[in-house]
Amino acid sequence: MRASLSDVPVSFISARVSTRLVAAFLALGLAGCQSVDLSRNDLAAGLSVQSKAPAFQVGNGEIVPVRAGSAIVVDADSGKVLFGDDPDGLRHPASLSKLLTLYLLFEAIEAKRVTLDTDLVVSTHAASRPPSKLGLRPGSTIKVRDAMYALAVKSANDVATVVAENLADGSEEAFARRMNMTAREIGMRRSNFVTPSGLPDDLQISTARDMAVLALQIRKRFPGFVPLFSTESFDYAGRHYVSTNKLLGRVPGVDGMKTGFVNASGFNLVASARRNGRGVIVVVIGGQTGRARDMRVEQLIDTYLGPAT
Template sequence: MVLVAVASLVLSIHPGHANPKFAAIVVDGASGKVLHSSHANETRYPASLTKVMTLYILFEELRAGRLTLDSPIPVSANAAAEAPSKIGFKPGQTIRVRDAIRAMVTKSANDVATAVGEKISGSEKAFAKRMTQTARRLGMSKTTYHNAHGLPHSPHNTTTARDQAVLGMAVQRDFPVYYSYFSTRSFTYRGTAYRNHNRLLGSVDGVDGIKTGFINASGFNLLSSVKRDGRYIVAVVMGGRTGRTRNEYMTGLIEKYIPKATQGGAAMLARNVPVPTSRPQMPVVLASANGVAQRATEPEPQRLTPELIAAYAASVNAEVTAQGDTEDPVDAVDVAASGTAPRALALVEETPAAVVETAGAPEPNGAIPSGWHVQIAATESESGARSLLLDAQRKNASVLADRQLYTERVDVNGTTLYRARFTGFSSKSEAWAACTQLKRHKMSCWALNPAS
């Protein structure tokens, strides 16, 4: 009752009337429908919300194999000189990637953000250019980055609440496992404990991230993700006068709009599947980006490539015992179906017309079709698997028009998943050729022979 009263009070006062820094938006994460918008397309300063993009690009480097979670990141004199919030490195010291991620998520460390940008692109300026380019590809049309951390070094380091919502959804869609770092509540490094600035974690039901931000020019910003009762929303509040009032307003938005989100929407996100403790060899053939077929045999754990990890997660035997939950997703795998390049996200300002698919529906679960399969994803929702298959078939009719659509239900570690597959391939080379076509359209894909 107290929570409802606070929410009602907060939402009854529109802060945008008196606060020129204010902006807010709430988006249904499943449909992209905008549930609430106030000044959402007006430019604002992102402050440390900037680090979400820094982390997005760092995750890209991890997925590409150019960095690992144990890679050292050197701290330059330029990075060490950044203003707080910071860890306080001296020039020449290093930090591992896994610790850099946590330092940015919890402490919002500016010195670490700069070091990451310099490590990836050679200079902060070059990294900021990549950040802006990535933003455009994701559909963030009004965002420009000039540094990796969000300090007001440039008045042109700007964004909008809408663009931040797009980024909040994209990082979960493209990196569902690495995204779990945003739920880290505290981080201990070299004997010092750093508590996450996001006080909604653990206090508001369903909040699993993602980032706070503050500079004088921006006010108090907050980008939140909420998954509750099968529903999923992303909400942004910018320009709060204090951290407390910002949090109260965000809580009010969550309580008001989470019931209006799509039921079952949370299941549309790619499933985080842990790497098993026992690792049998896999009957999986991968189509690499350069068109060379690769036999996926069991490598050493530290040599697992992102593609191999994704294929392994989806094809692993359901009876294998998985590792227990861990704070660190280092031993988890990412099964996002987004490929290696970011894709634009479009928000829907009004409810779209219903689309009914009557043809080409996937076969129900039953006997596994013979021959080679092409799998594109594994989701918690059978309807979600069907939607992905139909979308892939529409976009790749030249190689998939005559293929059978098939969903296979499996139980993995107590969770029911639905594998989304195309069947009817007579040979490994035919399945591999289809995979290569899908990869050209930035879709994850792997070919396998269930009979092997």
């Protein structure tokens, strides 16, 4: 049985980890990372999908491989695992991390710490996050309701930082600690979050199983917010944004949830689907292309829910 990352002694951490990352690892017990969802405009801005980071050793001999496949299919009603392909293998979640950021935002709304109309202040740090982003300006504000759509539909990295800083007294690091604490509470045993967005970080790690656990918990605890993940597009500040989840509106029964990409992870997707009274959560991590990832998810949906009629 593989040891949990929370049990990994510091002496096993790769020497390639910087002093800052070691300190974060010690302080958080397990830290996280972010991801990028790339549009054609983002690529034009200079983000390359060609480079590949080396495999990264995080501890106890465990390696986070580059663009390695991992998948799981879970019954959305019972939680029973129907299929697994290295579901507990460590991977970089990329923007799948934003599902947990949204979970914590939903908690804040439920606890009445914020409302849908609360104005979230944009810091200089948040505005400087790389694409995908809304392009928010320092000192401006964005309402919670718009932030939710920006995260779920556009996968905006600047908005992820805005949410984190406003919920954790201006500190992404404090928000990451909340992410890791919450992850443990809901049963995500092999995940570590450093940032709220999933931008590249060696210590931003998770598994297909943990992402399925998170998806199930969102649907169970916050059913009122589940329709957010089926939104195909939204408008903000005069611009129209289309969902990064290309299965929405194309594959019958698909009703959410979230995409992710960084060079080291490949193309990731958590998808929920329902046909003929049955539902599944499908997680695919490590697609070589977005198209290959989507085809894999669609094939798994068809296998476990039956072909679309």
